[in-house]
Amino acid sequence: MKLVVMIPCLNEEATLPLVLKSMPKKISGIDKIEILLIDDGSTDKTIEVAKKYGVKHFLIHTANQGLSRSFRHGLNRALEMGADIIVLTEGDNQYPQDRIPDLIKPILEGKADTVIADRQTQTINHFSRRKKFFQKFGTMVLNLAAGTNIPDAISGFRAYSRQAALQLNPIADYSWATETTIQAAHKGHALAILPITTNPKLRESRQFKSSWEHIRKSSVTIIRAFIMYRPYALFFSVGGVLLVIGLIPLINFTILTITTKNPFGPHHLQSLLIGSMFIIISFVSFALGVIADLIRINRIMTEDLLELQKRQLYGDGGGLVKEP
Ligand SMILES: Nc1nc2c(ncn2[C@@H]2O[C@H](COP(=O)(O)OP(=O)(O)O)[C@@H](O)[C@H]2O)c(=O)[nH]1
Numbered sequence: 646m647k648l649v650v651m652i653p654c655l656n657e658e659a660t661l662p663l664v665l666k667s668m669p670k671k672i673s674g675i676d677k678i679e680i681l682l683i684d685d686g687s688t689d690k691t692i693e694v695a696k697k698y699g700v701k702h703f704l705i706h707t708a709n710q711g712l713s714r715s716f717r718h719g720l721n722r723a724l725e726m727g728a729d730i731i732v733l734t735e736g737d738n739q740y741p742q743d744r745i746p747d748l749i750k751p752i753l754e755g756k757a758d759t760v761i762a763d764r765q766t767q768t769i770n771h772f773s774r775r776k777k778f779f780q781k782f783g784t785m786v787l788n789l790a791a792g793t794n795i796p797d798a799i800s801g802f803r804a805y806s807r808q809a810a811l812q813l814n815p816i817a818d819y820s821w822a823t824e825t826t827i828q829a830a831h832k833g834h835a836l837a838i839l840p841i842t843t844n845p846k847l848r849e850s851r852q853f854k855s856s857w858e859h860i861r862k863s864s865v866t867i868i869r870a871f872i873m874y875r876p877y878a879l880f881f882s883v884g885g886v887l888l889v890i891g892l893i894p895l896i897n898f899t900i901l902t903i904t905t906k907n908p909f910g911p912h913h914l915q916s917l918l919i920g921s922m923f924i925i926i927s928f929v930s931f932a933l934g935v936i937a938d939l940i941r942i943n944r945i946m947t948e949d950l951l952e953l954q955k956r957q958l959y960g961d962g963g964g965l966v967k968e969p
């Protein structure tokens with residue numbers, strides 16, 4: 646059973662030693678622990694520091710590509726390395742690496758495919774009220790979209806089984822955490838939560854520079870992921886509302902046609918026009934829903950093919966594939 650711990654890093658020379666020193670050396674049930682450092686175009690001595698502390702596996706972006714792409718590329722590399730379980734932590738020593746054994750426990754026991762650490766953000770002193778509010782609000786929106794009940798949707802301390810990693814296909818350039826959570830929920834992966842206490846803050850978050858920017862970018866990711874999996878829910882609801890709005894003036898027009906002598910009088914024509922316009926738009930929305938649903942079905946087949954291809958390319962791994 647092999648565990649690969651991925652650490653995406655953008656200029657983390659100062660804090661990386663603490664992360665590497667606190668990495669567990671032995672975990673019961675795991676034969677091999679390997680660290681994969683994803684260097685996202687660092688201009689400092691991140692790589693040298695990692696080598697000094699014994700890291701042997703690197704995935705290097707020659708220029709900065711952002712955390713989401715770092716995660717996507719890292720996930721594939723970890724599969725290639727033969728990981729049975731993949732853990733993600735950060736280079737700023739925000740997360741307690743010594744909790745990794747607890748984080749992977751539900752996967753080892755076959756009870757979960759994905760484990761998400763709950764930072765219990767409402768209790769973190771250095772989080773501003775605004776940041777706490779946005780964390781709570783973002784988590785609520787994600788839970789609505791994914792149909793889950795996760796306490797901390799954007800936590801970056803997670804564990805994945807090989808099976809889960811083979812099936813995840815993140816595509817967004819922002820918000821990999823929310824995107825993969827929605828994917829996991831729709832693919833029926835079992836999720837587990839581990840409450841943790843984060844380490845004291847060593848530097849400002851670079852991801853979370855502006856709350857509004859974060860909300861804007863995450864909203865795009867959540868809406869896109871939602872439309873990907875349940876397009877009819879959106880297009881049929883919009884179509885239904887427009888249909889009702891359009892039917893009201895049309896019924897009005899019909900009643901006037903029957904009851905008045907001059908049904909095509911100047912005022913009645915407006916009802917006909919407005920009603921028809923709304924009904925046409927509602928039919929366009931229904932049609933879009935049908936097309937989007939057909940594309941969704943296609944996507945399921947493409948994803949199955951992708952999984953098959955990844956299995957052929959990376960293998961099934963050694964430990965977690967159990968025969969009943
Ligand atoms: N901000 C940022 N972090 C990156 C990037 N690529 C990789 N990382 C790493 O991703 C992790 C998360 O970044 P951090 O600033 O701590 O944001 P947080 O999510 O608010 O904790 C750190 O380990 C970074 O070194 C990037 O393009 N931008």
Ligand SMILES: [Mg+2]
Pocket residue numbers: 735737739850
């Ligand atoms: Mg951080």
